[in-house]
Amino acid sequence: MPELPDLEVIRENLAARLLGRAVLSLKVRRPGLVQAGPSDLFPLLGKTVREVSRRGKHLVFHFDENLFLIVHLMRFGWLWHGPSRYEVTKATTLSLSFDDGTDLRLIEPGTPQIAAVWLYSDLSQAEPLKKLGPEPFSPEFTLENFSQALRGKRRQVKKILLDQAIVAGIGNAYADEILFWAKLSPFRYIHTMTEEEIERLWRAIPETLRWAVAEIKARVGGDLFDKEIRDFLYVHGRAGAPCRVCGTPIGEVLFEGQRTNFCPHCQNVGQPVSK
Ligand SMILES: [Zn+2]
Structure with missing residues (x-):
């Protein structure tokens, strides 16, 4: 399971790739993947990625108009970023296509598929983040x-x-x-x-x-x-x-x-x- 150090590097590398990119199309490929927000994630269409952050073992994609997509990879999930023309594999549970011809895909091989995403318009209301203790790199961790x-x-x-x-x-x-x-x-x-x-x-x-x-x-x-x-x-x-x-x-x-x-x-x- 990815932990803080893995996710921190993934976060940094995704930010370098995705900041300023707008979502052209998207597809939720596993029913039940979205834990909060509309199950089709359509509010993200046309929105631009402004920031990629991390909270605990969650990655948070900040979009225009205060939309926050939270991703938890759980045990075997991972994120792929590459050309949109590449074939989508069966294990892909979510794909976001951006305006530079690239896709971000959530991939989870095997079963059961338990990786989860949430869409919020107010990060302070985000259930999965509410119970988390301080970040080890933050000033609050005294x-x-x-x-x-x-x-x-x-x-x-x-x-x-x-x-x-x-x-x-x-x-x-x-x-x-x-x-x-x-x-x-x-x-x-x-x-x-x-x-x-x-x-x-x-x-x-x-x-x-x-x-x-x-x-x-x-x-x-x-x-x-x-x-x-x-x-x-x-x-x-x-x-x-x-x-x-x-x-x-x-x-x-x-x-x-x-x-x-x-x-x-x-x-x-x-x-x-x-x-
Ligand atoms: Zn020793």
């Missing part, structure tokens, strides 16, 4: 606010990082990387952590994500991509491989049904709590 959000919680730290209401945009892979960067075991309970450890975690969140944005950008340049680019990660997806810092084999357990990877040495993991 140590004070973060500590406040953790107060009274008795949950393992990895679950905290995955909670979009506490901090937006982090998924399974980057939760693991952040915890490696912070030298914290994913199995620690948040209420057992010292202030110094909380601060280390808070610092590691934007640092890890910024590093990942730069690594992905260095690999794709201005291109879009349909696969997760994760070869540079230190722990996630590297079970059994030697830790790049200390050489200890990277550990793996299933945690809430998802793979969790960690370095037993660098992250001082005792007996992992496995479910």
Whole structure:
């Protein structure tokens, strides 16, 4: 699933391609794709893209006349941008054709197709964005606010990082990387952590994500991509491989049904709590 760093690069590259382009035609190719707004998305016809932003794991396309198209790629969705004359594949669930002869297409191979879009005329009313916590790169993501959000919680730290209401945009892979960067075991309970450890975690969140944005950008340049680019990660997806810092084999357990990877040495993991 694309997470903040992937989406940030996609956002930047889409903005470079789409700003100032007007929608000539569009087609919603999967019934039920549009979660809010008219299901045909026709209000977008003739409108120009003014901005592409990101909120958590959502991309937001800002059009003329305060129209906001929100896209969540979910697990396997991806965005394609290229010549409109290219054949539309069966897995395409939405296509927008622009006045420069290009298409933006939402593609979701396999079933069930769960990627979703919303159309709003007022972003403050956008349901999927309402419950999101602060953006890790924003001034609102202060140590004070973060500590406040953790107060009274008795949950393992990895679950905290995955909670979009506490901090937006982090998924399974980057939760693991952040915890490696912070030298914290994913199995620690948040209420057992010292202030110094909380601060280390808070610092590691934007640092890890910024590093990942730069690594992905260095690999794709201005291109879009349909696969997760994760070869540079230190722990996630590297079970059994030697830790790049200390050489200890990277550990793996299933945690809430998802793979969790960690370095037993660098992250001082005792007996992992496995479910
Ligand atoms: Zn290590």
